Amino acid sequence: xxxxxxxxxxxxxxxxxxxxxxxxxxxxxxxxxxxxxxxxxxxxxxxxxxxxxxxxxxxxxxxxxxxxxxxxxxxxxxxxxxxxxxxxxxxxxxxxxxxxxxxxxxxxxxxxxxxxxxxxxxxxxxxxxxxxxxxxxxxxxxxxxxxxxxxxxxxxxxxxxxxxxxxxxxxxxxxxxxxxxxxxxxxxxxxxxxxxxxxxxxxxxxxxxxxxxxxxxxxxxxxxxxxxxxxxxxxxxxxxxxxxxxxxxxxxxxxxxxxxxxxxxxxxxxxxxxxxxxxxxxxxxxxxxxxxxxxxxxxxxxxxxxxxxxxxxxxxxxxxxxxxxxxxxxxxxxxxxxxxxxxxxxxxxxxxxxxxxxxxxxxxxxxxxxxxxxxxxxxxxxxxxxxxxxxxxxxxxxxxxxxxxxxxxxxxxxxxxxxxxxxxxxxxxxxxxxxxxxxxxxxxxxx
Numbered sequence: 389x390x391x392x393x394x395x396x397x398x399x400x401x402x403x404x405x406x407x408x409x410x411x412x413x414x415x416x417x418x419x420x421x422x423x424x425x426x427x428x429x430x431x432x433x434x435x436x437x438x439x440x441x442x443x444x445x446x447x448x449x450x451x452x453x454x455x456x457x458x459x460x461x462x463x464x465x466x467x468x469x470x471x472x473x474x475x476x477x478x479x480x481x482x483x484x485x486x487x488x489x490x491x492x493x494x495x496x497x498x499x500x501x502x503x504x505x506x507x508x509x510x511x512x513x514x515x516x517x518x519x520x521x522x523x524x525x526x527x528x529x530x531x532x533x534x535x536x537x538x539x540x541x542x543x544x545x546x547x548x549x550x551x552x553x554x555x556x557x558x559x560x561x562x563x564x565x566x567x568x569x570x571x572x573x574x575x576x577x578x579x580x581x582x583x584x585x586x587x588x589x590x591x592x593x594x595x596x597x598x599x600x601x602x603x604x605x606x607x608x609x610x611x612x613x614x615x616x617x618x619x620x621x622x623x624x625x626x627x628x629x630x631x632x633x634x635x636x637x638x639x640x641x642x643x644x645x646x647x648x649x650x651x652x653x654x655x656x657x658x659x660x661x662x663x664x665x666x667x668x669x670x671x672x673x674x675x676x677x678x679x680x681x682x683x684x685x686x687x688x689x690x691x692x693x694x695x696x697x698x699x700x701x702x703x704x705x706x707x708x709x710x711x712x713x714x715x716x717x718x719x720x721x722x723x724x725x726x727x728x729x730x731x732x733x734x735x736x737x738x739x740x741x742x743x744x745x746x747x748x749x750x751x752x753x754x755x756x757x758x759x760x761x762x763x764x765x766x767x768x769x770x771x772x773x774x775x776x777x778x779x780x781x782x783x784x785x786x787x788x789x790x791x792x793x794x795x796x797x798x799x800x801x802x803x804x805x806x807x808x809x810x811x812x813x814x815x816x817x818x819x820x821x822x823x824x825x826x827x828x829x830x831x832x833x834x835x
Contacts, residue, residue: 407498409489415501416483419533423476426540430469433462433548438555449612451554458550461543468540471508475500475533504532545626550614552627557613560631565606568640572598575647582653582723589724591649594642601639656727660718663730667711670737675703677744685751692754693798700747704740707733757801762794765808768815777818786811 407415433439439462442455479500483489489497508529531539576595579585586592609616619629656663681700688697710733717726769787772778790807793799 405498406491406495407501409494412483412489412494412497412501416479416497419476419479419501422537423473426469426472426537429544430465433465433544433551436548436551436555438551438558441558442551442554445611447611449615451612451614454550454614455554458547461547465540465543465547468508468536468543471506471531472533472536472540475506475536501533504530504535506531506533506536508536549626553617553629554613556627557609557616557631561609561613561616561633561636562606564633564636565602565609568636568643569602569606572602572643575643575650578654579646579650582650582657583721584650584653584724591646591724594646598639598642598646601635605635605639653723653727656730657721657723660723660726660730663734664711664715664718667714667730667733667737670741671704671707671711674737674741674744677741677748678703681744681748681751684748684755688751688754691797691799692758693800697754698747698750700751707736707740710736754801758794758799758804761790761801761804761808765790765794765811768812772815772819775819777815780818782814783811783818786814 442451442458447455479497482496482500508531572595576599579589579592579595583589584592584595586596616632617629618632678700685697685700710729714726714729714733717723717729765787769778772780772783777783786807790804790811793804793807
């Protein structure tokens with residue numbers, strides 16, 4: 389309400405100098421405006437949707453206790469207002485006696501307007517009000533008009549805070565919870581259609597947990613809304629703060645996580661066959677590569693002497709079994725089981741293909757070394773021929789030695805490499821010009 393009263397002296401003391409007619413009329417005009425504002429506020433509180441909801445709800449916890457106190461405050465407010473109304477009407481009657489009030493009339497008006505002669509029978513004690521709100525319990529209380537307005541303002545603010553905060557929570561949370569519950573229902577239907585059920589899939593268990601949490605949360609919000617109110621720090625205005633949506637927000641995030649999981653399952657259902665075909669192709673390539681590696685190993689052992697050739701593992705039978713299980717899940721529409729299995733298989737199949745390729749590379753390494761030595765030997769021979777030294781006896785002899793080693797089986801790679809190096813060194817010596825002698829065979833040019 390927030391209306392201010394006129395000033396008066398301490399309780400029991402004379403109200404001060406007698407008011408003249410003009411001051412008394414101005415005071416009565418202010419009283420009329422104050423009375424109208426107070427009445428409007430009380431009627432608005434009486435008709436407030438939050439108050440009607442509180443009256444009809446089965447309350448629990450904090451809200452039950454605070455509403456019981458607020459109901460007593462509202463009843464006491466009307467008791468005070470009736471006393472206030474009677475005082476205002478009495479003052480108006482005194483003023484209405486004469487157009488030009490006598491001194492006795494003005495003294496009586498001054499006593500009503502500034503004195504503390506307003507008596508409220510019963511008061512706080514009769515309404516069970518705590519001493520912290522209305523002072524010590526008394527069978528009757530005496531007020532000035534200003535004191536009565538101050539007391540009504542305190543009771544009104546406390547009552548309005550309870551009503552407004554409860555209404556704010558009820559306006560915000562139950563509707564949001566209902567919308568989330570509807571989304572949860574749609575998600576559960578979709579989850580069941582792809583086999584995501586409690587006990588069979590973690591997302592199904594999560595849906596069950598979210599369902600229980602939303603039901604519990606809604607019941608608690610309806611019966612104890614004030615437990616879900618977060619007051620604004622430093623705010624003394626009624627309804628200062630906001631609804632506490634922490635539990636609702638956590639449930640919404642959990643449902644979003646479940647939706648993403650179900651979307652992943654739906655994606656699996658749409659492209660499962662394509663992914664299975666790709667998996668079979670990858671595993672087939674890995675198997676062929678291992679077969680090639682085993683064949684190459686046999687060749688290396690036969691053609692390369694003294695070479696350490698790593699063993700080649702067998703085909704990935706465990707992955708083939710898992711692939712068969714994945715195909716079975718697809719046939720029986722067990723999408724929730726197929727989804728994680730496909731992801732695991734795709735990783736393992738790629739790893740298996742890389743392992744097979746590494747194995748082939750390791751097995752064929754000696755053959756690659758032999759091929760590199762053959763290429764180097766022929767390259768130097770061609771270089772020597774370009775310089776017209778192909779018939780040099782020493783070069784011919786060392787070339788024949790290296791060639792026999794590289795083109796015979798089994799090939800001793802170490803000995804063959806040394807033979808190629810000797811041929812290279814001889815070629816460099818032959819091709820290096822020696823200007824000190826006129827009989828030098830080389831006409832110039834660097835190797």
